[in-house]
Amino acid sequence: MNAPQTFGAMGEESGFLASMQKAMAPVLDFLFPPHCPACDAYVETRGAWCAACLANALRIRRLPLSGAHRKVIDEAWAFGVYQGALRSLLLPLKFKGRTDGLPALGTFLRAADEKLPRAAWMPGIAVPVPLFPKKEKTRGYNQTELIFRAWLEADGWTWRRALLRTRMTEPQYGLDAVGRAANVRDAFTVSDDEAREAIAGRPVLLLDDIFTTGSTLAECARVLKKAGAESVVEWVLASDRD
Numbered sequence: 715m716n717a718p719q720t721f722g723a724m725g726e727e728s729g730f731l732a733s734m735q736k737a738m739a740p741v742l743d744f745l746f747p748p749h750c751p752a753c754d755a756y757v758e759t760r761g762a763w764c765a766a767c768l769a770n771a772l773r774i775r776r777l778p779l780s781g782a783h784r785k786v787i788d789e790a791w792a793f794g795v796y797q798g799a800l801r802s803l804l805l806p807l808k809f810k811g812r813t814d815g816l817p818a819l820g821t822f823l824r825a826a827d828e829k830l831p832r833a834a835w836m837p838g839i840a841v842p843v844p845l846f847p848k849k850e851k852t853r854g855y856n857q858t859e860l861i862f863r864a865w866l867e868a869d870g871w872t873w874r875r876a877l878l879r880t881r882m883t884e885p886q887y888g889l890d891a892v893g894r895a896a897n898v899r900d901a902f903t904v905s906d907d908e909a910r911e912a913i914a915g916r917p918v919l920l921l922d923d924i925f926t927t928g929s930t931l932a933e934c935a936r937v938l939k940k941a942g943a944e945s946v947v948e949w950v951l952a953s954d955r956d
């Protein structure tokens with residue numbers, strides 16, 4: 715039985731399945747008690763964290779940008795520390811097609827929400843870093859969209875897939891900073907005229923799950939700025955950078 719792996723998953727569940735899951739929740743909670751994603755301590759509801767682990771993972775900060783990146787990115791912000799709980803929630807989502815960590819990521823975002831300097835950003839256009847279409851088809855989703863979209867839309871942001879990845883790129887994790895920049899150069903384009911119209915002259919919020927060297931985000935920001943975006947602010951769920 716793999717019920718806990720799908721419980722709470724977002725996506726294309728039918729209404730019937732969703733209501734079945736709701737009805738089954740007490741049974742699942744009994745068979746597989748919800749636990750903190752970081753320390754495994756039992757918690758009251760699925761997706762909850764214990765307060766200490768949540769406080770450890772949450773570290774909202776402005777990320778330093780290299781000179782080249784500063785030319786195209788106005789600000790970059792990370793919400794949490796990558797190593798530890800967030801890594802263990804993100805890896806199965808990215809590489810194993812498992813969405814069961816989403817409720818915990820949702821809890822994390824709601825906690826971040828309270829600490830973000832929200833007044834600095836009026837809700838506008840939110841654009842995810844795209845996956846190569848074939849890769850997204852295989853994975854079944856864009857993880858950045860699953861993480862951020864509902865949370866941002868609830869706050870009045872317009873989610874727009876304004877960028878396309880035009881070629882398959884190597885995984886960034888095996889490359890150094892120079893290799894990473896070369897790997898993603900010219901790998902993105904504005905998806906269509908409608909998207910171009912939507913971003914021209916407007917501030918854009920660019921979203922990704924992880925910030926490592928920022929090469930992918932900088933390349934996306936460069937394309938957005940070239941298409942006329944007034945500014946590009948980046949939010950990522952997690953980073954090891956300070």
Ligand SMILES: [Zn+2]
Nearest residue numbers: 750753764767
């Ligand atoms: Zn814990």
